[in-house]
Amino acid sequence: MPTLVMKFGGTSVADLSRIKNAANKVKAEVARGYDVIVIVSAMSGKTNELVGWVEQTSPLFDAREYDAIVSSGENVTAGLMALTLQEMDVPARSWQGWQVPINTTSAHSAARFLDIPRTNIEAKFAEGFKVAVVAGFQGVSPEGRITTLGRGGSDTTAVAFAAAFGAERCDIYTDVDGIYTTDPRITSKARKLDRIAFEEMLELASLGAKVLQTRSVELAMRYKVKLRVLSSFEDTDETSGTLVCDEDDIMESKVVSGVAYSRDEAKVTLVTVEDRPGIAASIFGPLADAGVNVDMIVQNISERDYEDYPGSVTDMTFSCPVNQVARAKQAMEDAKAKGLINYEEMVVDDDVAKVSVVGIGMRSHAGVAAKMFKALSADNVNIKVIATSEIKISVLIDRKYMELAVQALHDAFDLEKA
Incomplete structure (x- = not known):
């Protein structure tokens, strides 16, 4: 079956009702014939809460314990998403970073991917499971310790899985319905883009646009992973959102895109x-x-x-x-x-x-x-x-x-x- 990667950010899974809303979107893609890998962030505000607890407990904290603590927010979301899908009769299983395993470097709080073996998840798909819900933002070091990728790391996790599994597309669900020519809060004339080139998105992300994490765009550009940014809170179809793609996939670009x-x-x-x-x-x-x-x-x-x-x-x-x-x-x-x-x-x-x-x-x-x-x-x-x-x-x-x-x-x- 073709593989689709779907990533849900913190606002998209902020509470149980929103997790159920996200699960409905996953179920719809399963019905279209996809094996789905879902990457989830921690519920909105949870990571900040966990970081606060660490800093109150130990101002000069051990980075290994910091990663063990702050990564737990994604584990909770992954389990809740898998349970919600099971209640909808969608065969799903949750995965923490070490279970995949997502192999990373030992740089705690700023780890980089080494590789993501496909064997374990593909074996579950072969057993009849349709969805693998993976905790984003985390991995495991060569020493066997939990690592985290830095803020915004769930975007990067999603792109890395799309590259590793040869996914048809990587859909990033967030609280906006796509990428705009500029911040709509500044000018009402801002227009949603149907498509934008990797290079343009990388520049916009590095210059302050906060829709996508910079490392995720770099990774998508390197491995030619098609990214789609769309809203968790609207009805969507295959034409929704903004597609971030190779320059060759855009018929003709404006001189300035954003x-x-x-x-x-x-x-x-x-x-x-x-x-x-x-x-x-x-x-x-x-x-x-x-x-x-x-x-x-x-x-x-x-x-x-x-x-x-x-x-x-x-x-x-x-x-x-x-x-x-x-x-x-x-x-x-x-x-x-x-x-x-x-x-x-x-x-x-x-x-x-x-x-x-x-x-x-x-x-x-x-x-x-x-x-x-x-x-x-x-x-x-x-x-x-x-x-x-x-x-x-x-x-x-x-x-x-x-x-x-x-x-x-x-x-x-x-x-x-x-």
């Missing part, structure tokens, strides 16, 4: 850094070691008077999440103390936002940047930093103008039109 934003960004500038070979490595090596997620990087001529600084100097600017500024400051101060770098001062602007336009059509169309900058200029939005890739243009702006910028760019590129 506008993404990230509200909580910070801009950090190291003033009068010595301009010499290796200076960038001396800056960004310590930042990486400190776990600072650097995004945009700009190196430019220093505004300081050259006469005050013998030799060549430059200013180095980078952006990072605002909650990582303290770590970035400490890393730079430590690097300066060790003599790795020297700078006059560190200037932090923690009141900025990142706004980006994304589209595979940019590869073959000129003038996207000019159109973007003109639209922002028309609304008196000043650009602080610019970064580009083949299918993306991002800018840092004052946070108070973020929503205005998103609306202006959505209008400028006519994204409300199909």
Whole structure:
């Protein structure tokens, strides 16, 4: 029988009535002739509750015990989903990560997949079971300990199973009915996309769109797994939601497919850094070691008077999440103390936002940047930093103008039109 992977997030299984609603959707797919692998998250709010208990019990917790505790939320959901399906006369069995087994690395709270053997689940399908309900977000290390994949790991689990079992498709059920051109809460003109390319979705996910976890899109792109994002709370059919697929499966793309934003960004500038070979490595090596997620990087001529600084100097600017500024400051101060770098001062602007336009059509169309900058200029939005890739243009702006910028760019590129 063909295999289908269905993933239900925390809001989709938040209580027993919602689990029953999700089970009805699974039953409908079984009736269509599929063997179904269901990946479930913990019930909404449960993981946060478990994390809170761990932190109250042991602020400097053992990561192995942390994973054992926080993974238990998915185990509960998997069991309840299997019982609900059995009550509907659908042969189902629940699986925890170690029972499959989902083999991962030993990096607790940030484990990576090694392999997912098909033998055990396929044996159950051969016995007549139609549904395998698998606890998402978790696996087992080579040492036999429970591991977790990091927040959003159930999306990644679903894609990994779809790749391992050669599934026809991986359906991600969530609280939205698809992927939109931008956040509908910001502009009512936001339009649901029928299809979007892996590359575009990866950029949107990494730039702040929270519909899909970034690692899940990376995995889907690598193994050509077709993803469909659709609502748990609406009646759906094979045309519902948004299909995330290979670029070749899209007849023709618009130049820009979507506008993404990230509200909580910070801009950090190291003033009068010595301009010499290796200076960038001396800056960004310590930042990486400190776990600072650097995004945009700009190196430019220093505004300081050259006469005050013998030799060549430059200013180095980078952006990072605002909650990582303290770590970035400490890393730079430590690097300066060790003599790795020297700078006059560190200037932090923690009141900025990142706004980006994304589209595979940019590869073959000129003038996207000019159109973007003109639209922002028309609304008196000043650009602080610019970064580009083949299918993306991002800018840092004052946070108070973020929503205005998103609306202006959505209008400028006519994204409300199909």
